[in-house]
Amino acid sequence: VNSDLHEDLDRALRTVTFGPAPIEQAKRHGRRIRTRRRVAAVAGALAVAAIVAGYPVLARTAAAPPPPVTHNTHDPVLTDGPGGKTTQGPAGLVGTDDLVADGKVGSVKWQAAVNGPDSKQSLSGATCYRVTLSPGGQLPETCLSPARDQTDADHPVVFAADRNGTRYGEIGQAAADVTYLIVTFTDGQQLKLIPVISNGLRYVAWVAPVSMVVTSVVAHLGGPYSDSGQTATAVPFDQPGQIPVFGLWQRAGQSAPPRAALIIGGTTGSHHWQSTAFEGPWGTCFVTSSGTTECVPVRRLVTTAIIGGWGTGRPGPAFGSAAPGVALVRVTLSNGKTASVKPAGVGNEDVFAFATGKGVSPVSWTAYDASGHQVAAGPVKPGYPVNAP
């Protein structure tokens, strides 16, 4: 009997028609995911889970003071785990029952658990995170490929997040030398996050209302139980109502890019489009009228590149960066048309944006200097080149 419905569904679904497999688009998108992973900027959909200890309550009315920074000593507060469900191992606190964090947001309790690569919930080789709110149910679970690799060496923590309504969960995989993190919100509240090990990886995380903006995350470095006094700071790109996007980490002596914003917009036919570039300590982020947010976590955009903005299924502006000295970028689109754009300055960067139609993507670009001489050209590869100088 089941096979009858199976066959009916099969026959019905075979009447659905669709275009050819967009292999190149998928690969470009895949490379972009890989690039984002490598540079630790996650601007899209992701997972959830968490770890919180020390200051498990996040409420607008209860600000907690930052913990004292210790030097080469065993900080007893770091032996606390979520719900007391941790044990001390040589590499740090080890979670039990897959639980890596718990806490409260106002009156809502939450727990974060990680499903290991071998669990039924996990994709092959991936780790899945789930955050349960009580009351409130679960935040969307997403499975990620193993996060940290050698290219993440400059990032003490690699973050991913997802939201459910007005709350979001942020999960981070921490490097071996991260002792703890201090997350500071604009209203002064702080969270102290201590990595907890699950399936051999160290996790930190939190749950917070999207209305609360993260000012900074400071990673105290040293070892699992004592810090050396060294820190690294990440200032996320965080707009009210949105999930924070983490990009650059600043170490001692490093200067962050200046804060600046630039709106580029226009009207194509009856369609108004807009792309806003935000430069700041996170790098450079582009927010478009078609709903795309994409961040490039580098200190300077020194290469001409068409970074992103297309392929969302909706017509939207694509955006990019121009190398110093580039006065005009001519972009060839997949429909055979060309778009000529003049870069504009935002902070230390020169950026541009141009409209694309639905299903239209940029194919190649040519850059010209002020005298009209071609200075560079290339195919469009989504994302900012990882190996750019």
Next chain:
Amino acid sequence: MSTGPDEEFDGFMRGRWPAMVRLAYALTGDTGHAEDLAQAAFARAYASWGRVRQAGDPDAYVRRIVINAHRSRFRKHRVAEELRGDLTDSLAGARPQPGPEERGELLDALNQLGPRQRAVVVLRYWLDLSEAETAAALNCSVGTVKSQASRALATLRKTTSLRDGDIEDIVEGGLR
């Protein structure tokens, strides 16, 4: 001549694209969303292609991403919001191509179901997952799968001219 990882991915995506779009369509009821969902799933597979290949079942990997992505979507009500927000496009995209009446009727009936009921029907009766596997895929209990399947099939029985006896049997089987 041996093929590299890129060529392997090309062949895999070319071969499995129809099945994944149909799965995504069955879950979303919209060809535009279906292609977006499938493309995103293949993109994620490509991003981790080395590991996916080693795991030996890339089909299951991509299928799982499609299901998870859809589940996240319907939890956030994004699909519904987007359908309401762009009704003309969505309806145009959601219409199956002309085909035998019965087939269009079944797809139309499927599209009448809520996201979870539709997902249960697709996973349970098209992908032939067990109740436990369906529950795990949708992150709900087996009891929920049973009740959702029962309601979904009852709706399908009311709104289609499919083999009534078969549907009745399935409802009983689903509740067993």
